[in-house]
Amino acid sequence: MTENFSIRKYLRDLKLPFCPGCGIPTIMNTFLxxxxxxxxxxLNNFVFCSGIGCSSWIPSPYFNADSIHTPHGRSIPVATGIKLLHPKLNVVVFGGDGDIVGIGMSHFIHAARRNLDILVIMVNNMVYGMTxxxxxxxxxxxxxxxxTPYGSFEQPLDATRLAVAAGACYSARWTTAHSNDLKESIKKAIQTKGFRFIEVVSQCPTAYGRRAGFKNIAEMLKWFKENSVPIHQAEKTSEKELEKRIIIGEFVERRRPTIGETIHAMIKEVQMNAEQN
Ligand SMILES: Cc1ncc(C[n+]2csc(CCOP(=O)(O)OP(=O)(O)O)c2C)c(N)n1
Ligand code: SF4
Ligand SMILES: [Mg+2]
Known part of the structure; x- marks a missing residue:
């Protein structure tokens, strides 16, 4: 199956807009x-939603599929409408860290809390890349x-753990240096029901890499590999030792009724009660 893979059948014949060495094409390729x-x-069974940013260019217009670019940070509300109207479609959101957990943060939390049956793939390049x-x-x-020319004075947000706390059915983190794990994770997430979240730590050589002190892309990928700690190992490691490390792996896998299932069950219940009265 892997040998016969031809990315072209899933793509429109368009030139990609990404800078040389950007991690986004790796994520695009791995998803396909x-x-x-x-x-x-x-991709006929899929609908893709994305906001604004380099990462939001992943599906649209390049995937040969139905897709929609929404305003910055509003891809999840649009995905909510699509999924509730067309429950049989696989609705997949792609977005950057700024899009999903910056301007779009509240939608992300509420979609996980409601257990909306969608997959969100967030490219974490650690900055607002496009701008x-x-x-x-x-x-x-x-x-x-x-x-932040003297360095960021804030602590970074852990989006993968936030998804777990908010109620996601699947939440995982990988980097672009772990593309095989990422591929298997995407396969599992597509086949899982409920709110599913995958964070991919990715290199942005143009707007992040050099400023953050990396000489080239190979150095960034090496850093990702050497500083990634599998979750089972992280659980036995002190917080101090985990500073500046990337915890990778599957953080949660569970089944909860989705918002669609709950709405249908409640409608049935109300109708049955009405018939009895
Ligand atoms: C409402 C609104 N605010 C701000 C912007 C400007 N803007 C465009 S992309 C972007 C940040 C994108 O960062 P991220 O989502 O992390 O994507 P990346 O480019 O890093 O992949 C911003 C602030 C906008 N387009 N709309
Ligand atoms: S600015 Fe960064 S994230 Fe955007 S395409 Fe270039 S390398 Fe990729
Ligand atoms: Mg970003």
Missing amino acids: RAVHELGYEN GGQVAPTTPFKTKTAT
Whole structure:
């Protein structure tokens, strides 16, 4: 199955807009490989939603599929409408860290709380990439960005753990240096019901890398590999030792009734009560 993979059948014949060495094409490729390995010959069963930012260019207009660009941070509300109207479709949101847990943060929490049956894939390049590398809620402590020339004085947000706390049915984190794990995780997430979240820590050489002290892309990928700690190992490691580390793996896998299932069950209950009275 893997040998026969041809990315072209899932893509429109357009030139990609990403800078050389950007991690986003790796994520794009890995997602489409996962789709292929699950046996989807095309993307007809999918609808993609994205906001604004480099990461939001992943599905639209490049995927040969129905997709929608929403205002910055509003992809999840649009995905909510699509999923509730068309429950049989696989609704997938792609977005950046600024899009999903900056301006779009409240939608992210409420979608997980409601257990909306969608998959959200968040590219965490640790800055607002498209607008020139401003500090984001995910920027590591003391890292230099365009707006924090002496280093960020805030602690970064852990979006994967936040998804768990808010009620997600699946939540995982990987980096672009772990593309095989990422592929298997995407396959599992597509087949899981409920709110599913995958964070991918990704390199942005143009707006983040050099400023943060990396000489080249290879150095960033090496850093991702050497500083990633699997979750089972992190559980036995002190908070101090985990500073500036990337905890990778599957943080939660569970089944809860989705908002769609709950609405239908409640409608049935109300109708039955009305018939009895
Ligand atoms: C309402 C609104 N505010 C601000 C912007 C400007 N803007 C465009 S992209 C972006 C940040 C994108 O960062 P992120 O979501 O992390 O995506 P990346 O480019 O890093 O992949 C901002 C602030 C906008 N387009 N709309
Ligand atoms: S600015 Fe960064 S995230 Fe955007 S395309 Fe270039 S390398 Fe990728
Ligand atoms: Mg970003």
